[in-house]
Every structure is written in structure tokens, then in C-alpha cells.
Amino acid sequence: MKKKWGIFAAILLTFSMILSACSSTSGGSSDKDKSGKLEIFSWWTAGGEADGLKALIKVFEKKQPDLKVNNAAVAGGAGTNAKAVLATRMQGGDPPSTFQVHGGAELMAWVNSDKMQPLNDLYKKNGWDDKFPKELINMVSKDSKIYAIPVDIHRGNVLFYNKKIFEDNHLEAPKTFDDFFKVADKLKAKGITPLALGDKEIWPATMLFENILLGKLGPDKYKALWTGGEPFDSPEVKESAEIFKKMLGYINDDHSSRAWQDASQLVADGKAAMNVMGDWAAGYYTSLNLKPNKDYGWIETPESDGDFMVITDTFGLPKGVKNEGDVKKFLTVLGSVEGQDAFNPLKGSIPARTDADPSKYDDYSKDAMKDFKSDALTPSLAHGSAAPESYLTKVNQAVNIFVTQKNVDQFIQSLKDASSELKK
Amino acid sequence: MAEANLQNTPARTQPNPKTRPKRKKIRSTDRLLAISFLLPSIVAVAVFVYGFIGWTGYVSLSKWHAILPDLSFAGLENYLTLFQNFRFQSDLRNTLIFTILFIAVVALLGQCLAVMIDKKIKAESLFRNIFLFPMALSFIVTGVVWRWVLNPSSGVNLLFDKLGWDLKWYTDTTIWPGIEIGKVTGGIPIALIAVVIAAVWQMTGFSLAMYLAGLRGIPEELKEAARMDGASEFQIYRKIILPMLRPITLSVIIIMAHISLKIFDLIYAMTGSGANFVTDMPGVYMFETTFRSHNYAEGGAIAIIMLLSVAIFIVPYLIHSRKGEQ
Structure with a gap:
């Protein structure tokens, strides 16, 4: 009889252990929210980005000494790991206080899922409406509700080139596609790889293509592509694909083994002459102790003078956070000149506000800040601003196939087939 | 009660x-x-x-293609779109070729090394450890190392270049012999050979250890008796050792198959999807579909297909070993 009670107790014990294990985990997470800690979620974990974020948090903590900030950055994969973690948390109803997201379609994915709160009152209170460019605010708005604060700007349509190679061969940085191919032919004849590409991950190739599209179509038609106003089988898009195909004849053989840094490195080492990359490459060159305008030069990608391909990191306010007031205090600092000037010089980006202090930035950034004020702004496809991720995945797939197979008709057809994703 | x-x-x-x-x-x-x-x-x-x-x-089987769950029933739609997809067809070809090459080389090489080490050589444990060490590394480390070793413009290729060989390794996009099947070209993607080399380098030690254990389990008397009957060393190997190693071979195949069919980290660190998806694998595709484009339904379909492909190997093995126990 005693033994049976023992067994009974054992079963009870094991069951209660399972139950308590379950309840303690769910209890834990709700406690965390109530403590009122500000959780800043990003993928800025290394180098200048991390330093910039720390400087920004320092500015905030000076202003709000009684608020604690929890820097919840997730490393790896240029944000892909962080995005996976974020998706899980948002779906599980445990959003971070605020999170890094590219302005445009990537932010809209959360807005359309009804996970974000509008921030119009914050803009009004701080008088921000005329401090950010109108086109930039449009990228973070839906139905005239503004959903995020842009903190930094990177430019996507930059062609970096090795100054020494260009001077030695008496070449001018190309302004048109014809110039580009003339320069490329001369370089090829000398045995120098004209164009460096690192498409181990495919997005640099997609970036190259989107910049050709921008050059050939101009900003208005380029933007219309993503809203269904411009067909993918128009002569201009076809011509862009032909140019893309021709450009691929001038790239390094080992492109599929290189990441974007390795391609930038080719230009830095003088093994290749040009590289189309976002201007974070300028930050990379700075980290290699190369001097702007001396070691490397830059120019807008062919025929995109006066256009600015925008990649912007923004922060918004998710629904369901407990400490809304505190998050808004942080976002206020994020949108202030002081906050943006603390963050951007360290990250190597330019501020999203047009009234920041240029003297704090290096030569390249000063140049970019000047253009940012006057240029037409266009959203980048390769970085998730122009179109939903589901469309981007299909385009990346088509680009990956095109780089090898170089079949223009098939490529255009894939772009057209994928465009059903744009309407979702 | x-x-x-x-x-x-x-x-x-x-x-x-x-x-x-x-x-x-x-x-x-x-x-x-x-x-x-x-x-x-x-x-x-x-x-x-x-x-x-x-x-x-x-x-x-659902229509969950975005961040917000949509669990309405879609039938086999996701599977159908997958099988019509160029990338997934490439993945199926790659997994099949990779699995065959990988298992064949690991089993053969492991066996050869085991036979050599079994010859009571000097410093046996030293060699055993040298071959086993790569197994202690993670596939990520192996991937990064071999990515640079086999990089077309660095590593061993500096040597091959001097010899006049222009090897492109994992950046090669040729597929040999190149038969059109569906949307893709069927055959052996040359780029996969580089991946097989890296995977073999890591896992051969494991098959060596298993074969060595198998060899040590064969009683000396059997070989002795065969020698007395005038059998040559080669005959002993073919008629006695090989048949007795058959269960080991089976285990090696099962274990290697489940590694190669699910491989993700090595590809991710070493080559990525590769130009024209010559080195892409279902695991990588699943990760990107699910967590990058938030297409949970299609990601789930890829995962289920991967599970079934592993089950093809594992289930017969489990049934077989259950029969053996009884």
C-alpha cells in the first residue's frame, strides 16, 4: 500500500514539474515587459554601427537618466538573423520596444500586418514635418499616417573607382553607359578587371541591376515599376537587362566566391577598377585607411546623376508595448539633430534630417549630404525598400540565374511572373 | 482506479x-x-x-505566405509550385549528387584508412587522432577554411596556377554531362566537388573510426584459418573482411545520408547558393523562404520534403535493425 502511494506521488510530482516548467516561462516574459526597460532591437553589433548606436544611447541616457536602455542587437547575416528573431517575437506577441527596419516596403510589411502605431503626433510635437525630405517621409507613411523615424541614410547608386588606375590610364569616371563601356574596354585591353562584383550573396548583383534600371528609366518610371504603373516588358527594362548582360562580361571570374567587401577590396588593391556598391563601401575604405578623393573616387552610377537611391534605417512603435511613453522619448532623441549627429558620423552614414551639421562628417558624406537635399529620392529594391520581401526573393533568384545564363527574355519573363507578388 | x-x-x-x-x-x-x-x-x-x-x-498545406498567419487549407499547392521551381529542381539535383558522392568517398576513404591503420603501424593513435580531429570542428569552421583554401584566386590555386591549371572550384557553373531535365540541367555540378572535398575532410575520420572498430571485431582466428588454407591477403580481404564489415558500411551510409540530406551550415558558410544555384541545398532554400521572405507555407513544404527524403533512408534501417534484435 505504501508503495502505491509512492508511485502516485511520483506521477504527481512529474506532472507538476512539467506544469511548473511551462508556467514559469510564460510568467517570465511578461515580467520583463513590466520592468519598463527600453529594448532597442537592431543588427548593429560590430564596428562603426555598434559604436554609433552606443553613442546614441549615451545621448538618450544623459537626457533621461532614470530610464534604462537594453541594447538588444542580434548579430550576423547583415540583419537576416535579426529579422528572423524579430518575426518570431512579433508573432508571439512579445515585440521589442522599438526595432530597426528599412524604410519602405520592409516597414510596410509590419504596418500592413497591423503591428505598428502611427507617430504623426510625435512629428507634429517636434516640428519634424519639414525637417525630413518629403519623399523620405512618404517612404515611411501609409494613408498619410507616419509610422517610423528615419535615423540614417545610405546611398545605393554609387560607383567607386580606383583613382590611381584611372589616372595612370588617363580615364574619366564614366557618366553614361556608353562612357562606361568605353572605359571598360580600355581597361580590359590593359589586363585590368574593369568591374568588381561580389555576389556570393546575390544582392550586390541585384543592386547593380536596379541602378541600371534607375539610369535607364529615370526616377519616376523606376518608382512606377513597383506600384504597377510601369510594365516589366517595356523597351527600357529590356534595354536595362541588355546593359546588365553586357556589364557582366566585364566582371571578375570569381565573383560568386566573393562577398561585397571582397569586391571592394579588389578595387582597393588595384586588381579591379570599378565597383558599384552602397556607400557603406566608403566606410569600409576608411577602415582600410584609404583616403577619399586620393585613393578612391566616386561618382553616381551611369546616367543616375541627380537621383539618390535611398537605403534608410528607421525605428517605429510596435503595437502592444507597455511603456509607450518611454519609447516615444527615445524616438524623440532618435529624430533630433543631436541624436542623428551622434550616430551617423560613427556609422559612416548621413543623417536623415536635412538640417544636421556637415562639419561633423567626412568628405564623402559631405558630398552625399549635399546631393541628398536636392536629388530625387528613390527606394532601393535590393534592400527591401521598393517591394515586398516575397517579390525581392524571386527577383534575387532571377538575377542569380541571369548572371550565369544571360538569357534576357527569360529574365524579363521571371520579373513579370514575380510581379503578382507586388499586388499582395 | x-x-x-x-x-x-x-x-x-x-x-x-x-x-x-x-x-x-x-x-x-x-x-x-x-x-x-x-x-x-x-x-x-x-x-x-x-x-x-x-x-x-x-x-x-496552408496559405501562410506572409507575416500574418493564414491557415486556410491550400491542399498540395505549395508542393506543386515548389516542384515547378527552377531553384528547387536544382536543389533536388544537388542533394542527390552530393549525397551519392559524399557517402561513396567517405565510406571508401574511411575503409582504406582503417585498413592501413589496422596494420599495427607505429604511432597508430597519433594517426587515428589526426584523422579524427576535423570531426571536432563545426561545419561552419570547415566551411570558412575551405572557402579560402579553394577560392579561385587564393589558397591552393596559387599553386595550381603555376602549373598552368585554371581550376574554378565552387565558382564553376558547368554541369557534367548536362542533360536537360525539367527546367534544370541534370548531371554533376562541378562546383559541388569542392563542397564534397570539404565535407569528406570533416567526416572521413568518423567513418575511419567505425571501420576500425569493425576490423578489430573480426576474430584473428578466422584470418589465421584462411591463411592456413592458403588464401592470399587480397582474398582474405575480399572474402572475409569485407562481408564482415557490411553492417558497419550500412551504419556509415545511414549516418552520412542524414547529414548530407540536411546539410545547411557548410553550404551557408562556404559557397552560399552559388551562381545559377549550383551549390544550393534544400536546407538553405528552406531558411531563406521561411525567415527572409516570410513564406512559411512554402518553407514548411520544403522542410517536409527534407524529412521524407531522410525517412527513405532511416525507416528501412530501423525496421531492419528491429528484425535483427528479434
């Missing part, structure tokens, strides 16, 4: 109640105790393994 059962069942089912009840009672209390100890892990495995497999299967 348990009490009632314990007292009633023996009397009802046993024809001879005088001697049996006591033993039976002890046995059933033991059983109850065993079950109560096993129960937590059974529940945990049921929920966290089989429950989630079931959930993945359910998601794979």
Missing part, C-alpha cells in the same frame, strides 16, 4: 491464481513506475518533436 485494476486483472486473466499473482503484481508496479518515469520525456518528445512535425506539415 489503478488499485482496482491491480487487484482484479490477475484473478480474471490468470488461470492459476495461486503461484502467479504475486510476481505479476510486482511486475506491473515496476511497469507503472517505469511509465511514470518515462512519461515526462514521452510527453516532451510528443509535443516538441512529433507535435511540431505535425504542425509543420499542417502549415505546409
Whole structure:
């Protein structure tokens, strides 16, 4: 009889252990929210980005000494790991206080899922409406509700080139596609790889293509592509694909083994002459102790003078956070000149506000800040601003196939087939 | 309730109640105790393994293509789009070729090394450790190292360049012999050979260890008897050692197959999807579909196909080994 009670107790014990294990985990997470800690979620974990974020948090903590900030950055994969973690948390109803997201379609994915709160009152209170460019605010708005604060700007349509190679061969940085191919032919004849590409991950190739599209179509038609106003089988898009195909004849053989840094490195080492990359490459060159305008030069990608391909990191306010007031205090600092000037010089980006202090930035950034004020702004496809991720995945797939197979008709057809994703 | 059962069942089912009840009672209390100890892990495995497999299967039949869940039933639609997809067709070709090459080379090389080490050489344990060490690394480390070793413009290629060989390794996009199947070109993607080299480098030590254990398990008397009968060393190897190593080979194949069919980290660190998807694998595609483009339904479908492909190897093995036990 005693033994049976023992067994009974054992079963009870094991069951209660399972139950308590379950309840303690769910209890834990709700406690965390109530403590009122500000959780800043990003993928800025290394180098200048991390330093910039720390400087920004320092500015905030000076202003709000009684608020604690929890820097919840997730490393790896240029944000892909962080995005996976974020998706899980948002779906599980445990959003971070605020999170890094590219302005445009990537932010809209959360807005359309009804996970974000509008921030119009914050803009009004701080008088921000005329401090950010109108086109930039449009990228973070839906139905005239503004959903995020842009903190930094990177430019996507930059062609970096090795100054020494260009001077030695008496070449001018190309302004048109014809110039580009003339320069490329001369370089090829000398045995120098004209164009460096690192498409181990495919997005640099997609970036190259989107910049050709921008050059050939101009900003208005380029933007219309993503809203269904411009067909993918128009002569201009076809011509862009032909140019893309021709450009691929001038790239390094080992492109599929290189990441974007390795391609930038080719230009830095003088093994290749040009590289189309976002201007974070300028930050990379700075980290290699190369001097702007001396070691490397830059120019807008062919025929995109006066256009600015925008990649912007923004922060918004998710629904369901407990400490809304505190998050808004942080976002206020994020949108202030002081906050943006603390963050951007360290990250190597330019501020999203047009009234920041240029003297704090290096030569390249000063140049970019000047253009940012006057240029037409266009959203980048390769970085998730122009179109939903589901469309981007299909385009990346088509680009990956095109780089090898170089079949223009098939490529255009894939772009057209994928465009059903744009309407979702 | 348990009490009632314990007292009633023996009397009802046993024809001879005088001697049996006591033993039976002890046995059933033991059983109850065993079950109560096993129960937590059974529940945990049921929920966290089989429950989630079931959930993945359910998601794979749904219309969940965005961040917000949409669990309405879509039938086999996701599977159909997958099988028509260029990338997925490439993935199927790559996995098949990779698995065959990888298992064949690992099994053969492991066996050869084991036979050599078994020859009572000097410093045997040193060699054994040298071959086993790569196994202690993670595939990520292996991937990064071999990415640079086999990079077309660095590593061993500086040497090959001097010899006049222009090897492109994993950046090669040729597929040999190149037969059109569906949307893709069928054959052996040359780029995969680089990946096979890296994977073989890491896993050969494991098959070596297994074969070595197998060789040590063959009684010396058998070989001695064969020698007495005038068999040559080669005949001994073919007629005695090889047949006796067959169960080891089976285990090596099973273990390697489940590694190669699920491979993700090595590809991710070493080559990525590769130009024209010559080195892409379902695992990489699943990750990107699910977590990058938030297409949970299609991601689930890929995961289920991967599970089934591993099951093709594992299930017959489990049945076989169960029969062996009985």
C-alpha cells in the first residue's frame, strides 16, 4: 500500500514539474515587459554601427537618466538573423520596444500586418514635418499616417573607382553607359578587371541591376515599376537587362566566391577598377585607411546623376508595448539633430534630417549630404525598400540565374511572373 | 482506479491464481513506475518533436505566405509550385549528387584508412587522432577554411596556377554531362566537388573510426584459418573482411545520408547558393523562404520534403535493425 502511494506521488510530482516548467516561462516574459526597460532591437553589433548606436544611447541616457536602455542587437547575416528573431517575437506577441527596419516596403510589411502605431503626433510635437525630405517621409507613411523615424541614410547608386588606375590610364569616371563601356574596354585591353562584383550573396548583383534600371528609366518610371504603373516588358527594362548582360562580361571570374567587401577590396588593391556598391563601401575604405578623393573616387552610377537611391534605417512603435511613453522619448532623441549627429558620423552614414551639421562628417558624406537635399529620392529594391520581401526573393533568384545564363527574355519573363507578388 | 485494476486483472486473466499473482503484481508496479518515469520525456518528445512535425506539415498545406498567419487549407499547392521551381529542381539535383558522392568517398576513404591503420603501424593513435580531429570542428569552421583554401584566386590555386591549371572550384557553373531535365540541367555540378572535398575532410575520420572498430571485431582466428588454407591477403580481404564489415558500411551510409540530406551550415558558410544555384541545398532554400521572405507555407513544404527524403533512408534501417534484435 505504501508503495502505491509512492508511485502516485511520483506521477504527481512529474506532472507538476512539467506544469511548473511551462508556467514559469510564460510568467517570465511578461515580467520583463513590466520592468519598463527600453529594448532597442537592431543588427548593429560590430564596428562603426555598434559604436554609433552606443553613442546614441549615451545621448538618450544623459537626457533621461532614470530610464534604462537594453541594447538588444542580434548579430550576423547583415540583419537576416535579426529579422528572423524579430518575426518570431512579433508573432508571439512579445515585440521589442522599438526595432530597426528599412524604410519602405520592409516597414510596410509590419504596418500592413497591423503591428505598428502611427507617430504623426510625435512629428507634429517636434516640428519634424519639414525637417525630413518629403519623399523620405512618404517612404515611411501609409494613408498619410507616419509610422517610423528615419535615423540614417545610405546611398545605393554609387560607383567607386580606383583613382590611381584611372589616372595612370588617363580615364574619366564614366557618366553614361556608353562612357562606361568605353572605359571598360580600355581597361580590359590593359589586363585590368574593369568591374568588381561580389555576389556570393546575390544582392550586390541585384543592386547593380536596379541602378541600371534607375539610369535607364529615370526616377519616376523606376518608382512606377513597383506600384504597377510601369510594365516589366517595356523597351527600357529590356534595354536595362541588355546593359546588365553586357556589364557582366566585364566582371571578375570569381565573383560568386566573393562577398561585397571582397569586391571592394579588389578595387582597393588595384586588381579591379570599378565597383558599384552602397556607400557603406566608403566606410569600409576608411577602415582600410584609404583616403577619399586620393585613393578612391566616386561618382553616381551611369546616367543616375541627380537621383539618390535611398537605403534608410528607421525605428517605429510596435503595437502592444507597455511603456509607450518611454519609447516615444527615445524616438524623440532618435529624430533630433543631436541624436542623428551622434550616430551617423560613427556609422559612416548621413543623417536623415536635412538640417544636421556637415562639419561633423567626412568628405564623402559631405558630398552625399549635399546631393541628398536636392536629388530625387528613390527606394532601393535590393534592400527591401521598393517591394515586398516575397517579390525581392524571386527577383534575387532571377538575377542569380541571369548572371550565369544571360538569357534576357527569360529574365524579363521571371520579373513579370514575380510581379503578382507586388499586388499582395 | 489503478488499485482496482491491480487487484482484479490477475484473478480474471490468470488461470492459476495461486503461484502467479504475486510476481505479476510486482511486475506491473515496476511497469507503472517505469511509465511514470518515462512519461515526462514521452510527453516532451510528443509535443516538441512529433507535435511540431505535425504542425509543420499542417502549415505546409496552408496559405501562410506572409507575416500574418493564414491557415486556410491550400491542399498540395505549395508542393506543386515548389516542384515547378527552377531553384528547387536544382536543389533536388544537388542533394542527390552530393549525397551519392559524399557517402561513396567517405565510406571508401574511411575503409582504406582503417585498413592501413589496422596494420599495427607505429604511432597508430597519433594517426587515428589526426584523422579524427576535423570531426571536432563545426561545419561552419570547415566551411570558412575551405572557402579560402579553394577560392579561385587564393589558397591552393596559387599553386595550381603555376602549373598552368585554371581550376574554378565552387565558382564553376558547368554541369557534367548536362542533360536537360525539367527546367534544370541534370548531371554533376562541378562546383559541388569542392563542397564534397570539404565535407569528406570533416567526416572521413568518423567513418575511419567505425571501420576500425569493425576490423578489430573480426576474430584473428578466422584470418589465421584462411591463411592456413592458403588464401592470399587480397582474398582474405575480399572474402572475409569485407562481408564482415557490411553492417558497419550500412551504419556509415545511414549516418552520412542524414547529414548530407540536411546539410545547411557548410553550404551557408562556404559557397552560399552559388551562381545559377549550383551549390544550393534544400536546407538553405528552406531558411531563406521561411525567415527572409516570410513564406512559411512554402518553407514548411520544403522542410517536409527534407524529412521524407531522410525517412527513405532511416525507416528501412530501423525496421531492419528491429528484425535483427528479434
